[in-house]
Amino acid sequence: MFFSMMIFGLVLSTALLVVYSLTYFNIESGMEEKLTPFECGFDPLSKMRTPFSTRFFLLVVLFLIFDVEVALLFPVLSAFYSSSSVNILMVVSAFIAILLFGMFHEWNEGALDWISQ
Known part of the structure; x- marks a missing residue:
C-alpha cells in the first residue's frame, strides 16, 4: 500500500513537471506585465x-x-462522528455558541457593516 502511494506521488509530480515545462511561456513574448507583482490594486513601488x-x-x-x-x-x-459522546456534543455546542456570540457582538458594534451610516 505504501509503495503504491509512493509510486503514485512520483508519477503525479513527474507529470506536473512535464506539463509545466510544456506550457511554460517565453518572457519576451509580451508577458512582462503578467509577471509583475500585484498587491490588491496597489502599485508595489508606490509610497x-x-x-x-x-x-x-x-x-x-x-x-x-x-x-x-x-x-x-x-x-x-x-471525533463526534467516530464516537457519539454527550461531552463532545456539549463542547461543540459551547464552541459554536461562543462563535455566534462574537459574531453578534461584532454585528451590533457595526464592524460587519460595509457602508457606514
Missing part, C-alpha cells in the same frame, strides 16, 4: 504610507479569525 480603508482591514481580520475557528471545528466534528 508605503498611502491611506487605505480601516473598515476593510477590520473586516479582513474578522474573516481570518472566524475562518481559523471554523477550521478548528473540523477535527472536533470528525
Whole structure:
C-alpha cells in the first residue's frame, strides 16, 4: 500500500513537471506585465504610507479569525462522528455558541457593516 502511494506521488509530480515545462511561456513574448507583482490594486513601488480603508482591514481580520475557528471545528466534528459522546456534543455546542456570540457582538458594534451610516 505504501509503495503504491509512493509510486503514485512520483508519477503525479513527474507529470506536473512535464506539463509545466510544456506550457511554460517565453518572457519576451509580451508577458512582462503578467509577471509583475500585484498587491490588491496597489502599485508595489508606490509610497508605503498611502491611506487605505480601516473598515476593510477590520473586516479582513474578522474573516481570518472566524475562518481559523471554523477550521478548528473540523477535527472536533470528525471525533463526534467516530464516537457519539454527550461531552463532545456539549463542547461543540459551547464552541459554536461562543462563535455566534462574537459574531453578534461584532454585528451590533457595526464592524460587519460595509457602508457606514
